[in-house]
């Protein structure tokens with residue numbers, strides 16, 4: 001007998017098999033393909049099965065409708081927090097981070113077609129993979145600091161490896177990047193106009209070897225050089241490096257304000273405003289997380305994310321997540337009231353606590369992998 005949970009996970013992830021290529025479509029278009037726990041479990045099962053199956057050479061991941069994926073499915077997570085059922089939330093994130101790790105260390109090449117919104121959890125199921133295709137419709141962001149969260153899903157690993165301090169800029173401000181900017185900074189590996197995606201997918205379905213160079217040759221033939229728009233943040237890497245390399249969030253804001261007095265500029269003022277609007281606690285833990293990520297493999301980044309997110313779910317250190325979700329998704333007034341309200345009221349000791357294991361809760365146990373890139377190995381924290 002098929003259970004309703006199985007039916008949901010089957011309709012929320014569509015699977016197509018064409019010779020040795022599998023195409024998985026995230027299929028909750030009304031919710032912008034927000035990842036539900038059913039979707040996460042099914043993706044995990046599918047990727048594990050494909051890895052064991054020598055007849056599968058390549059996995060394509062895409063989204064139905066105008067989004068690739070707008071993040072984790074917020075309503076059930078929020079209700080776990082409100083009802084004090086934080087362990088259910090912790091279980092959701094344990095599965096999600098395990099999926100991120102399996103994708104980051106997968107022996108089969110993965111091509112993600114990012115033809116629309118890619119945020120939060122959507123980045124977690126794509127950026128760790130081998131190939132990421134941006135288009136003119138791509139809108140990428142890690143908007144968690146505006147939600148009272150922090151860029152999780154191993155983002156401290158990939159953000160900290162972007163040029164200079166661009167990752168700190170993207171992770172703290174939630175700035176939106178278009179496809180050309182994703183390609184320029186390395187979050188995307190190729191840019192393909194959306195009108196050519198059908199032909200590209202058909203050609204990718206002929207790949208008969210799991211050697212990624214075969215998919216790479218096809219993708220290279222479709223990719224187009226893109227000029228980054230003139231007012232892009234990517235042209236301001238010098239200012240970003242000067243400001244976002246500072247040790248603390250307060251120092252970053254002061255550095256931006258100094259830049260503004262020397263050379264008034266709309267981009268600097270909107271960047272400063274984005275930081276002033278975000279959750280102060282989120283900003284502080286996010287900065288520290290990205291900084292730690294610079295020196296860690298993806299496994300350790302995910303283990304750290306799990307410690308941090310368990311505190312967020314339990315609400316023992318801050319309740320900003322409830323207020324952030326209210327302001328962005330429930331009332332949509334975009335006017336959250338954070339607590340504590342001021343950066344200077346958040347002391348280092350409170351930040352430290354987010355990075356400590358919750359009493360009585362074990363660290364995330366990632367599965368042993370036999371295809372570890374050296375950088376992915378999870379050692380003990």
Ligand SMILES: CC(C)(COP(=O)(O)OP(=O)(O)OC[C@H]1O[C@@H](n2cnc3c(N)ncnc32)[C@H](O)[C@@H]1OP(=O)(O)O)[C@@H](O)C(=O)NCCC(=O)NCCSC(=O)/C=C/c1ccc(O)cc1
Nearest residue numbers: 030031032034070071072073074077078081119120121143
């Ligand atoms: C900029 C967006 C992506 C698009 O805006 P829009 O074009 O004006 O569209 P809508 O906002 O009307 O969204 C269309 C529908 O999709 C729904 N939706 C749009 N993102 C989602 C979504 N992540 N989930 C669940 N429905 C969604 C949204 O509620 C809405 O449903 P409905 O009002 O019923 O039509 C906007 O929806 C938005 O900001 N979404 C949130 C994106 C976001 O912050 N993602 C980061 C990841 S956050 C995360 O992964 C976990 C959070 C979390 C939360 C609580 C916890 O306790 C712990 C963790």
